[in-house]
Amino acid sequence: MVVATLKQVAAHAEVSVQTVSNALNAPHRLRPDTLARVNASIELLNYRPNRNARSLRTSAVELIGYCVPSWPNQTHLVMDQFLHALCAAAERTGRHILLFTAPPGVEGMPVYDDLHARRLVDGFVLSQTETRDPRHGWLKEKKIPFVSFGRVWKESTQPGAWVDVDGAAGSALAVRHLYETGRRRIAFLSWPKTSGLAEDRLDGWRSTCAELGLPTAGLAVRCREDTFAEGARATAHLLDSPEPPDGIVALSDILALGALRELTRRNLTPGRDLGVTGFDDSPLADVAAPGLTTLRQPMDEIATHLITTLTTQSHAAHLLHPTLVVRGSTAPG
Amino acid sequence: MVVATLKQVAAHAEVSVQTVSNALNAPHRLRPDTLARVNASIELLNYRPNRNARSLRTSAVELIGYCVPSWPNQTHLVMDQFLHALCAAAERTGRHILLFTAPPGVEGMPVYDDLHARRLVDGFVLSQTETRDPRHGWLKEKKIPFVSFGRVWKESTQPGAWVDVDGAAGSALAVRHLYETGRRRIAFLSWPKTSGLAEDRLDGWRSTCAELGLPTAGLAVRCREDTFAEGARATAHLLDSPEPPDGIVALSDILALGALRELTRRNLTPGRDLGVTGFDDSPLADVAAPGLTTLRQPMDEIATHLITTLTTQSHAAHLLHPTLVVRGSTAPG
DNA sequence: CTGAAAGCGCTTACAG
DNA sequence: CTGAAAGCGCTTACAG
Incomplete structure (x- = not known):
């Protein structure tokens, strides 16, 4: 399929190519009648500017x-939600998302560098941020634009801009909700200490319990990995203790489902006998009987902040708040 | 960060830009010593070709x-697997994936057209193919390159190339596996008739049951949507019938999980009292107690075929085979 | 095997 | 308000 060029449109409208370019990029510079004539030609010839030519000239690819x-x-059950939100946010600014694969950590950095140097992308959205993630410093030093979904934890400052969801606030919401439904011994299912995300959410649980005068000693369990079996194992451990909990805040929907499984196995009814909450509002939460109460990340808000922060090259930091989606697993006890 | 250009590399190596370009794109044309000198300069200056300039010239964006x-x-639980495989396959040919959003059906076609006309992409990978999907014909008529993951069902021919997984073969694997573990009344949980995918898998169930001399009458249930609750409802309906099944092949992992839930609710043990299988080997399959036997799509193979078919512009059709992943839900009865 | 030149389709100062 | 010209960084026939 052959497409019209700027030159052809100019010839058709009997103006210079510069004027057609202005009609597209700075219409206020044209006299209304000229603009109308040019637009008519654009329409008639079904003209679409060649993005490569534009990018070559402006050295911005909008990708x-x-x-x-x-x-x-590790399963990423809300990735489709995230990607859709990110894509939509990018498109609202005339941009698109380019996908790529790279090894984790610093080993993947040459891939980032190459994509940027070859002008395939203007910058990057980082996610799956890890403790002392090496990517941020690397990109900053190379002056490659980026924004991070997730903080580099336990650092007061971190290179570059970031957007994140307040995990401690999430735990606080969960603990308070369980408290309001009558729970007084609320446990926490966590991950290994290497996860900053886990520490953040754990801290929220601990401080909120303290505020409400609830016990925490012996109620935090570390799971070795984010699996169903580990959630069940940790729950079994808690239930077998001398003073079992009546509520469980799990760090993820998967751990929470593991907890639900263990309850069911012991003929305990989630919601009635024990309140359980998860994190992320993944599709799982709706699938589990009797529905999992969980913390939803504001995906559209996250995506919008990521894109605007990246494209304005601001060094902003945005800490967003999750919301609690209540389902059967925390029916009043 | 300022990057070196072809011109600068040429000056450094004391050759023409043409020779540097050849060193990159047709190294065999250079004398070995010239090639070595040029490569040394490329290395030294950390030269990376500007993809926009290349694309402008060749009018191929490799996207x-x-x-x-x-x-x-509808939840797409294996999208991250699919996207990763697709991305990796594209990169093996020096290409990348550009993400975009568009309204479903024919309403979204102007978006496809625009992306292609503005040279943001060379072509498209279509997925979520629907019965009489209007996109295929539309793209073909516009001569926009594409390949479809999924057939336009119930048509002997369809516009363009496609790659798909044989759903009937998947059902056959599931039915035979259940048969081998002692099941003799195998039910099928389906979707509404509008889904070609559902009809394909249903047909496989029906014909394999016939081959094995198993009954099918009254054993196929249509679920209204792909939810846990619908899977449970359909299973309840089957279990309440005069002749309940001893095996269930579900059209999706989600329906299968719904079935498992209903079994558990009735104090039946999946695997022991009834065999259950799903489709897709989503993360759910590993999460469900006691593990869901399910049909895995060969993601890497799918992705590779999609990319090579698209990039070679062939009109190939590839029907791939799923594999059965056996877990606790079909433990011998 | 190597080089000079044209051109891909835009945008951007700069004149008029 | 409009236009002629240069140039973004490559590749591609075409000579030599």
Whole structure:
């Protein structure tokens, strides 16, 4: 299919190519009648500006790189939600998302560098941020634009802009909700200490319990990995203790589902006998009987902040708040 | 960050830009010593070819468009697997995936057209193919390159190339596996008739049951939507019938999980009292107690075929085979 | 095997 | 308000 060029439109409208370019990029510079004539030609010839030519000239490709994560042991159940939100937010600014794969950590950085140097992307959205994530410093030093979904934890400052969801606030919402439904011994299912995300959410649980005068000693359990079996194992451990909990805040929907499974196995009814909450409002939450109360991340808000922060090259930091989606797993006890 | 250009490399190596370009794109044309000198300069100056300039000249962007799906009621639990495989396959040919959003059906076609006309992408990978999907014909008529993941069902021929997984073969694997573990009344949980995917898998169930001399009458249930609750409802209906089944092949992991829930609710043990299988090997399959036997789509193979078919512009059709992943839900009865 | 030149389709100062 | 010209960084026939 052959497409019209600026030159052809100019010839058709009997103006210079410059004027057609202005009609597109700075219409206020044209006299109304000229603009109308040019627009008519554009319409008639079904003209679409060649983005490569534009990018070559302006050295901006309007493409944002995003590394598609692949974890062997970790499932990303809300990735489709995130990607859709990110894509929609990018499109609202005339941009698009370019997907790529790269090894994790610093080993993947040459891939980022290459994509940027070859002008395939203007910058990057980072996610799956890890403790002392090496990517941020690396990109900053190379002066490659980026924004991070997730903080580099336990650092007062971190290189570059970031957007994140307040995990401690999430735990607080969960604990208070369980408290309001009558729970007084609320446990926490966590991940290994290496996860900053886990520490943040754990802190929220601990401080909120303290505020409400609830016990925490012996009620935090570390799971080895984010699996159903680990959630069940940790729950079994808690239930077998001398003073079992009546509420469980789990760090993820998967751990929470593991907890639900263990309850069911012991003929306990989630919601009635024990309140359970998860994190992320993944599709799982709706699938589990009797529905999992969970913390939803504001995906559209996250995506919008990521894109605007990246494209304005601001060094902003946005800490957003999750919301609690209440389902059967925390029916009043 | 300022990057070196071809011109600068040429000056440094004391050759013409043409020779540097050849060193990159047709190294065999250079004398070995010239090539070595040019490569040394490329290395030294850390030269990376500007892709926009290249694309402008060759009018190929090496980018493949993929529309990120968003369903209100349908969860796509293996999308991260699919996207990662697709991305990796594209990169093996020096290409990348560009993500975009578009309204479903024919209303979204102007978006596809625009992306192609503005040279943001060379072509498209279509997924979530629907019965009489209007996109295929539309793209073909516009001569926009594409390949479809999924057949336009119930048509002997369809516009363009496609790759798909044989759903009937999947059902056959599931039925035979259940048969081998002692099941003799195998039911099928389906979707509404509008889904070609559902009809394909249903047919496989029906014909394999016939081959094995198993009954099918009254054993196929249509679920209204792909939810946990619908799977449970259909299972309840089957279990309440005069002749309840001893095996269930579900059209999706979600329906299968619904079935498992209903079994558990009735104090039946999946695997022991009834065999249950799903489709897709989503993360759910590993999460459900006691593990869901399910049909895995060969993601890497799918992705590789999609990319090579699209980039070679062939009109190939590839029907791939799923594999059965056996877990506790079909433990011998 | 190597080089000079044209051109891909835009945008951007700069004149008029 | 409009236009002629240069140039973004490559590749591609075409000579030599």
